[in-house]
Amino acid sequence: MTLRLRDVEIENVNHYPGTVVEDLRLALRGGVLVVPDPKRPSFFDVYADHQRFYIDVLGDGQRVILLSAWTTVH
DSSP states (O other): OEEOOSSOEEEETTOOOHHHHHHHHHHHHHOEEEEEOTTSTTEEEEEETTEEEEEEEETTTTEEEEEEEEEOOO
């Protein structure tokens, strides 16, 4: 499934570098492949180029909590 969030506030609770947060923001703005967490509604794995994120989308999609981020190797 594709998720697109244009004007989203990202809460960086684990203090990732600003570049990581900006990469997530750009991915969400452009539309990105996400996989819902089957055990937690509103939680998603986000697949963006060589990065993955685990997020919680709050309420109407105007706020996202960035819970985890890592680089993938292809």
